[in-house]
Amino acid sequence: MSEDTPVDWEQARALAYEAGRRAAGPTELISLPDADGRTLAEPLRALTDLPAFPTSSIDGWATRGPQPWHPVGRVLAGGIAPPLDEAGTCVEIATGAMVPPGADALLRIEESTRDAAGLVSGVPRATPEWRIPGEEAHRGEELLPAGTAIDPAVIGVAATCGYEALSVRPRPRAALLVFGDELLTAGTPGAGRVRDSLGPQVPGWLRRYGATVDAAAVTGPVQDTLEAHLAAVRTALTGADLVCTTGGTMHGPVDHLHPTLAKLGAEYLVNTAAVRPGFPMLLARIPDADGRPRFLAGLPGNPQSAIIALFTLVAPLLAGLQGRPMPELPLVEAATDVPGRGNFTHLVLARLDRSGRSATPVGHVGSAMLRGLSNAQGFLVIRPGTRATAGDLVPFLPLPLTPGERP
Ligand SMILES: Nc1nc2c(c(=O)[nH]1)N[C@H]1C(S)=C(S)[C@@H](COP(=O)(O)OP(=O)(O)OC[C@H]3O[C@@H](n4cnc5c(N)ncnc54)[C@H](O)[C@@H]3O)O[C@H]1N2
């Protein structure tokens, strides 16, 4: 990759994803309760038929032959039902209990009567009141493919199938270095100083994309010297698969990122993306003697640009590292006309309507601003050489929000 050659935005995403996929970590086993948020490294297959045995859906009677039925026993959930051998007999049965071999109908308790001699009568419903083995899944059937994000429902179905642990990809470990001597870490901005808005924000986004970020892995502001940058990046790389830096991506007097990468022998995968805001972003691979792949994502200093770089390069990289598919972008309707940005992709912060199908650009979206980001659900993607007219379908890059955020 020649230096500072802007890469098309879609291609930048694809390059980051492929780099992550090639560097995906070795699989590991994780117990079910700890698996939330991980990624299946292998397909989830049913270990038995589901249900594994004919299972009563009701409390009542399992009967054989014509009524009235003479009760000969009881079977509870968890028990092994002996066969019902004789016509005219029944057993009392509980919901979840195994239906005895030989039974041909189940009768609800509230739809049954007993005579003075204790014989049971009633009309079983036409639709079967028990679940047939294999009705939900057959033994060996693939329920979910490798690459599936594990959520509580996936954990639940794995438990149903008989798993105690799942084969998953490791969580990528991320670190963050904030560059900029002008940054304050407390108090109100003024007198040439601004608050660091990325140090407190970026770890949350990284975690939402599946990375771990220890408190000790967030450092800054790192002093604006080449020596301090180099030392900070070297230290961060020892414990992280991915180091994100903020600021210093350009070639100003105190922008030391490129010289730092040169000293580390880094290989650029993306060195600026043709996108506005956010274009000075970069992604590099850093060689190391132990062969473990390590990445550095250079996020620009302007805060909205930094977050766009994170969504453009870091999100696909982390998806690849975790063995997940490349996130596809849904199409939404632009609610208003949206201008393009010439040869650059234009990312436009926007809010979805209640249907989620139409997006309206929000205000306060300068690359140095965060107000628009905090009020939007994602970005309309206006591709190079195009503009959107109200009603056009355009790709939408969603923020990784959780339900309840931006209601
Ligand atoms: N001659 C040119 N100058 C600039 C260009 C250009 O094309 N030619 N592009 C501008 C664009 S666009 C961006 S984006 C920035 C990227 O520059 P850097 O990545 O080197 O960022 P810095 O110079 O360090 O900072 C830029 C800006 O952002 C503020 N900042 C930095 N870090 C933080 C933080 N953690 N929290 C809040 N604000 C932060 C910093 O104070 C500056 O105002 O370059 C432009 N210049």
Ligand code: MOO
């Ligand atoms: O592209 Mo800059 O990243 O617009 O702020």
